[in-house]
Amino acid sequence: MRAVAVIGGGAAGLMAAVTAAEGGANVTLLEQGEKLGKKIYITGKGRCNVTNLCTPEEFRKNVVRNPRFLYSALDRLPPEALLEKLHVWGCPTVVERGNRAFPESQKASDVTRAFERRLRALGVTVRLNARVRSIDTRDGRVCGVTLHSGEVLAADAVILCTGGVSYPATGSTGDGYAMLAALGHSVVQPKAALIPLVSDAAWVRGLMGLTLKNVTLSLVRGKKVLYSELGEMLFTHFGISGPLALSASSYLAGLPLAECRVLLDLKPGLSAEQLTVRILRDVAAAGKKRVQSILRGLYPERLADVMAELCGIDQSKEANALTREERERLVAQTKALVVPVSGTERIAAAVVTAGGADVRAVSPASMESKQVRGLYMAGEVLDVDALTGGFNLHIAFATGYCAGQSAANPAE
Numbered sequence: 001m002r003a004v005a006v007i008g009g010g011a012a013g014l015m016a017a018v019t020a021a022e023g024g025a026n027v028t029l030l031e032q033g034e035k036l037g038k039k040i041y042i043t044g045k046g047r048c049n050v051t052n053l054c055t056p057e058e059f060r061k062n063v064v065r066n067p068r069f070l071y072s073a074l075d076r077l078p079p080e081a082l083l084e085k086l087h088v089w090g091c092p093t094v095v096e097r098g099n100r101a102f103p104e105s106q107k108a109s110d111v112t113r114a115f116e117r118r119l120r121a122l123g124v125t126v127r128l129n130a131r132v133r134s135i136d137t138r139d140g141r142v143c144g145v146t147l148h149s150g151e152v153l154a155a156d157a158v159i160l161c162t163g164g165v166s167y168p169a170t171g172s173t174g175d176g177y178a179m180l181a182a183l184g185h186s187v188v189q190p191k192a193a194l195i196p197l198v199s200d201a202a203w204v205r206g207l208m209g210l211t212l213k214n215v216t217l218s219l220v221r222g223k224k225v226l227y228s229e230l231g232e233m234l235f236t237h238f239g240i241s242g243p244l245a246l247s248a249s250s251y252l253a254g255l256p257l258a259e260c261r262v263l264l265d266l267k268p269g270l271s272a273e274q275l276t277v278r279i280l281r282d283v284a285a286a287g288k289k290r291v292q293s294i295l296r297g298l299y300p301e302r303l304a305d306v307m308a309e310l311c312g313i314d315q316s317k318e319a320n321a322l323t324r325e326e327r328e329r330l331v332a333q334t335k336a337l338v339v340p341v342s343g344t345e346r347i348a349a350a351v352v353t354a355g356g357a358d359v360r361a362v363s364p365a366s367m368e369s370k371q372v373r374g375l376y377m378a379g380e381v382l383d384v385d386a387l388t389g390g391f392n393l394h395i396a397f398a399t400g401y402c403a404g405q406s407a408a409n410p411a412e
């Protein structure tokens, strides 16, 4: 019977351990924390958005780095198959807006419980408070692992599922990168993704607490639009956050900040010409009212004040005194307001870590390293990351599934 050691009891490790055991292996799951699935508990605001029931093409469009690496994994464990498994293991799910699937109970802990039941049923040895220090090799192939306690465990295959470096309190402390580096395995520099953007501009911070709905946020490098989406964003005490800002940050990760710009279209439903017509109509209808009343009709009050300041418009003058130049500046700023960005929040606060095990050195069908035989990888430790919507957890489950299958029954 093949001995398989799985390092890390997060989403990827849980699925890898279950699948390897189903494949007939003698599996030991090693988790450094005091319980399994610590990060799962905080996903989806405690509700755990387990996957997204979209087509494989749509799925890959939501993967920011290395979507093509996932062809085989998504084929072998598509979203429907994951939900079927969870259902059979006692965690029925519901599908909500945007194809997002959640446990029917709305409790993330039920996902972990379902895996725990399955691990028990399969006789997997689960060792908590077991922190792995190194992956051991002999003649270029894996022969086991050594724990921080000094204990050595022999294994025919090792599945590395240690996650990234975000939210380290959940156990993802970056140990996997060090273990890979020690084996001479290529690791792409970890970077923060799905993370709020920091701005030093006083007007941005001054808008703290303001949420904008139905705006378009674009990330542009030179003339190339890297990301552009309609949705919701939020001004905070340090910059901008909310779904649009988080998604943009994933495309920004690793790029030279000085070459990139974040632009807001505050009126995406109107072209510049239509907006001009609207302002002219407002001015004609304003009579003796002030410019301020026009601006407050266009934007939320605090944003109206900021727009007046950025466009150099005196809000106290009568509406019909608004000059053509001022109107043109207003239209230009409304359609492409530059939000100065000086960086991102620290990586520990990122929803996911971009970077990690270089996928060029990993077989996409088996998740086995091309550099170290018998070493498999799954989940966030890989250089694959996606937008919000259940994609990141599904990547962990699907790659864990492939790794578990191949580790138990290698093709050789």
Ligand SMILES: Cc1cc2nc3c(=O)[nH]c(=O)nc-3n(C[C@H](O)[C@H](O)[C@H](O)COP(=O)(O)OP(=O)(O)OC[C@H]3O[C@@H](n4cnc5c(N)ncnc54)[C@H](O)[C@@H]3O)c2cc1C
Residues within 6 Å of the ligand: 007, 008, 009, 010, 011, 012, 013, 030, 031, 032, 033, 036, 037, 038, 039, 040, 042, 043, 044, 045, 048, 049, 050, 051, 130, 131, 132, 133, 161, 162, 163, 164, 166, 167, 170, 171, 172, 173, 174, 175, 176, 350, 351, 352, 378, 379, 380, 381, 389, 390, 391, 392, 393, 394, 396
């Ligand atoms: C706040 C938040 C909300 C999120 N919400 C969602 C969501 O709703 N949907 C979604 O798809 N994605 C979500 N994500 C992302 C998703 O949770 C992760 O991408 C996914 O959980 C990664 O799983 P993983 O198993 O690869 O890594 P992890 O969950 O990080 O698991 C790694 C495990 O390895 C263990 N470990 C590390 N080093 C060692 C060692 N040396 N020895 C032994 N064990 C070790 C750790 O303790 C940990 O348990 C969210 C992330 C965050 C931070």
